[in-house]
Amino acid sequence: MTIYNKNILGSTLLLSLLLMITACSTEEQPNMSEKDVATEWAHMTLFITQYTPSNSPTFASRAFGYTGLTMYESIVPGYKEYSTMNNQVTGLTMLPTIDTDKEYNWILSLNAGQSEILKNIYVQTSDENIQKIDSLEQVVYDQFKTGVAPETVKRSIEYGKSVAKVIFEWSKTDGGHRGYLYNFDKSMVHPDRPGAWKPPLFAQSFSHHPLHPHWGENRTFAPINKTIEDPQMIPYDTLPGSAYYQQFENVYLKDLELTQLEKEAAIWWGDDPDLSFTPPGHSYYFATLAVDGHDLSLIESTQVYAQVGMAVADAFINCWKWKYLFFTERPNTFIPKYIDEEWESFWPDPPFPSFPSGHAIQAAAAATILEHNFGKEFTFTDRAHEGRERDELKETDFVVRSFDTFWEAAQETADSRFYGGIHTQLDNEVGLEKGVEIAKNVYTLQWKNTNEK
Numbered sequence: 295m296t297i298y299n300k301n302i303l304g305s306t307l308l309l310s311l312l313l314m315i316t317a318c319s320t321e322e323q324p325n326m327s328e329k330d331v332a333t334e335w336a337h338m339t340l341f342i343t344q345y346t347p348s349n350s351p352t353f354a355s356r357a358f359g360y361t362g363l364t365m366y367e368s369i370v371p372g373y374k375e376y377s378t379m380n381n382q383v384t385g386l387t388m389l390p391t392i393d394t395d396k397e398y399n400w401i402l403s404l405n406a407g408q409s410e411i412l413k414n415i416y417v418q419t420s421d422e423n424i425q426k427i428d429s430l431e432q433v434v435y436d437q438f439k440t441g442v443a444p445e446t447v448k449r450s451i452e453y454g455k456s457v458a459k460v461i462f463e464w465s466k467t468d469g470g471h472r473g474y475l476y477n478f479d480k481s482m483v484h485p486d487r488p489g490a491w492k493p494p495l496f497a498q499s500f501s502h503h504p505l506h507p508h509w510g511e512n513r514t515f516a517p518i519n520k521t522i523e524d525p526q527m528i529p530y531d532t533l534p535g536s537a538y539y540q541q542f543e544n545v546y547l548k549d550l551e552l553t554q555l556e557k558e559a560a561i562w563w564g565d566d567p568d569l570s571f572t573p574p575g576h577s578y579y580f581a582t583l584a585v586d587g588h589d590l591s592l593i594e595s596t597q598v599y600a601q602v603g604m605a606v607a608d609a610f611i612n613c614w615k616w617k618y619l620f621f622t623e624r625p626n627t628f629i630p631k632y633i634d635e636e637w638e639s640f641w642p643d644p645p646f647p648s649f650p651s652g653h654a655i656q657a658a659a660a661a662t663i664l665e666h667n668f669g670k671e672f673t674f675t676d677r678a679h680e681g682r683e684r685d686e687l688k689e690t691d692f693v694v695r696s697f698d699t700f701w702e703a704a705q706e707t708a709d710s711r712f713y714g715g716i717h718t719q720l721d722n723e724v725g726l727e728k729g730v731e732i733a734k735n736v737y738t739l740q741w742k743n744t745n746e747k
Contacts, residue, residue, distance in 0.1 A: 329585065331401055331434055332365060332595040335408040336582045338430050342412055344571040346419040348474040351567060351652060352506045355574035355610040356470045357415045359515055361408065362578075362603025364461050366596040368407035368454045369400040373593045377743045383515045383604070386464055390456045399442050399450040400592065405434040406454035414462040418474060469512035478503040478645070485621050489530035489538075491647035494626045505646045510615025515604040516735040522612055525724045527620050527649055532632050539632070541718040545625040546633050549640060549715050556713040557690045560641055562679060563653060563710035569682075573653050573707075574606040576678055577660030580703065583674050584664050597741060598667055605659040605733040612732060613655045613725065614646075622649040625715055639715025640688065651717045651725035654708035658729025659736075661704035666737045673698050704729075 326334065339361050343354050363379060370376050371392045380389040392398060409431040413424060439447050465471060480503050484490065493502035514520045531538040552560075565573045581602040585595045624647075629637045664672070676695040684691045697703045708726055711717035 325437060326434070328401055328592040329590055329595050331404060331438075332592060332599065333582050333585055334430060334434075335361075335365065335404070336578060336585075336599060338408070338427060339412060340571045340575050340579055340582075342416050342419055342423055342427070343575050345423060346416050348418065348477065349567045349572065350474065350477055350505055351565075351572045351574060351656075352509045352610050352614060353470065353473040354567065354572040355607045355656065356465075356468070356473070356512075358574050358578050358603035359607030360415055360461055360465050360603070361411050362596075362599040362601070363515070364407050364411040364458050365404060366593075366600035367461065368404045368457045369593060369596060372398060372400045375743055376593055376597070377740050379600070379739065382739050384513050384517045384520070385467065386461070388464070389460055390453065392453060393449075396449060397443070397446045398453060399438060399446055401438045402435065402442070402447060402450040403454035403457075404592075404596070405431055405438070406451040407458040408454075410455045410458035411462060414458070415465070417472075467513070470509065473506060473509070477505055479507050482507050488532075489623050489628075490621050491623050492627050493645070494624065494643035503645070504618075505644070506614060507618050507646075510611055510613075510618055512611045514608045514611050516608055516732075516739060518735045519608040519612060519732050522728065522731060522735075524619065525616060525650060525728060527622065528720060541720050542625050542628045543633060545639075545712065545715055545718055546629050546637060548712060549637070552640060552713060554690070556709075557640065557688060558693045559695075559706055559710040560714040561685050561688060561690050562676075562692060562695060563707050564641060564714070565653075570679065574610065574656050576707075577602055577606050577656055579678055580660060580664065580674075580676070580700070583676075584668050584672065584700075587672065587674060588668060594667075598663070601663045601667070601733075601736055601741075602660050605663050605736045606656045608736065609656040609659040609729050609732050610652065612728060613650060613652045616650055617647040617652075620649045621647045624648045625718065641711075641714030641716050643716050648717060649721050649724070650728060651708060651711050651721040653711050654704075654717075654722045654725025655729040655732070657704040657707035658701075658726040659733040660729075661700040662730045662733035663737055664700040666733075668700075670699055670701070672700060676703065 339358065343349060343357060363383070367378060367389060370378050378389060379386060381387055409427050412427055416423070482503065491504070528538045528541065533539060565571070565576050571579065578599070581598050585598055624643050626639050626643050674697060676697065679692045680694050682692040695703070695706070704726065708722035712719055712722055
C-alpha cells in the first residue's frame with residue numbers, strides 16, 4: 295500500500311455527486327435551494343480532496359479551513375447580524391468590502407468564491423477535476439442568475455472571487471502552502487533516545503521519513519490556538535507494571551480479544567488518504583450531514599463549514615507540534631521489543647510519531663463545533679465508506695455507522711485507533727481533550743455583531 299498517491303475509484307457518496315453534476319448540466323436540472331448550494335460545494339470539496347494526488351491529512355485539514363472560511367466570508371456582508379473574521383483570525387486584515395449602496399446576489403458570490411478557492415488551494419489537481427468544479431459553478435450560476443440584473447450578477451461574482459483571491463494570498467504565508475511538495479523531510483535528524491518514534495516495518499507509507507515534521511509551526515486560524523499549553527506525556531519506562539508499560543500492554547491485550555464490531559470500527563475510521571477524503575474530510579462530511587439535517591439559513595450553513603474547517607485545521611497544527619515535540623514511539627516498536635516479539639498491529643502504522651492521536655483531536659474538534667451549533671442530541675448515519683469492498687486481508691466489511699450524538703462518533707473515531715493497535719489510550723484521551731479546547735477557541739471568536747458568541 296502506498297499513501298499520498300491516488301489512483302482509485304470513489305465511494306458511493308462521491309460518485310453520486312458526479313452523477314448529480316452531470317444531471318444538472320442538462321436542460322432538466324433540478325432546482326437547488328440556497329442551502330443546497332453550500333452543501334454541494336462542500337461535497338465538491340470532499341471530492342477534490344479525495345481525487346487530488348499527493349494529499350495528506352495535514353494538507354487536507356488546511357484546505358478545509360480555507361474553503362470553509364471563504365464560503366462564509368463571501369456572503370457575510372449581506373447579513374448585518376453576523377461578523378466578518380477579518381482582523382479576528384490570525385493575520386487576515388485585507389478582505390475586500392462591498393458597496394453598501396448596491397445590490398448583491400450572495401449565492402452567486404458564494405458560488406464564485408468556492409470555485410476560485412478550490413482551484414487555487416488544489417492547484418495540483420487534474421484538468422478533469424477543474425472541469426468538475428467549473429461544471430458545478432455553471433449549474434449554480436445558470437439557476438441563480440435568473441431574474442437578477444446583469445450588473446448585480448457581475449458585481450456579485452467579482453466580489454466572491456475577490457474574497458477567495460485575498461484569502462488564498464493570505465494562505466500562502468501560513469507555512470503550509472503547497473505542502474504536498476514536501477510531505478517528507480529527508481534531512482530531518484531523528485531524536486536518538488529511548489521511546490523515540492522509529493519508521494515501522496508494518497506501515498501505510500513507503501517513506502521512512504515522517505510526514506510534515508514542521509507542520510506544527512504553521513499559523514493557526516484562531517490566534518489563541520497558537521499558545522495552547524502542551525499536554526503531559528507519561529515518562530518512558532520499560533518496567534512491567536509502570537504507567538508507560540501499561541499503556542502498551544493494554545494495546546496488546548485489546549488486540550488479543552478484538553471483536554468483529556471493533557474490527558469494523560478500526561477499518562471504517564482509517565480514512566487513508568490513498569482511499570478516502572482523509573480524516574478531516576470525514577469531519578467536513580459530518581458538517582454536511584448536520585447542515586442537511588436542520589432547517590438552516592445560508593449564513594448559518596456557511597458558518598458551520600467555516601468553524602469546522604478552521605477547527606480541524608488548528609487541531610492538526612497543534613497535534614503535529616506535539617507529535618514532533620514528544621516524538622513518541624508507537625505500539626509496533628514497543629510491544630515486539632518488550633512484550634511479544636511476534637506481535638503486529640491490526641492496522642498498519644502511519645508515517646509520523648504517535649502522541650497525541652490526530653484522529654482523536656480533529657474528531658473532538660469537529661464534534662465540539664457541531665454540538666455548539668446543533669446541540670448534543672443528533673441522530674445520524676455515516677455512509678462515508680458505504681459500498682467499499684470487503685477488506686479480505688482483515689476479513690472485515692465496511693459497515694455503515696449510526697450515532698445518536700456527535701461526540702459518540704468522535705469517541706469511536708478515537709477508539710478505532712486503539713482497536714487498530716496504532717495508538718495508546720493516552721494518545722486518544724489527550725487528543726480528545728485538546729480537540730475540545732481548540733474548537734472552543736474557534737467558536738468563541740465574534741461570529742455575531744451582538745454579545746452572543
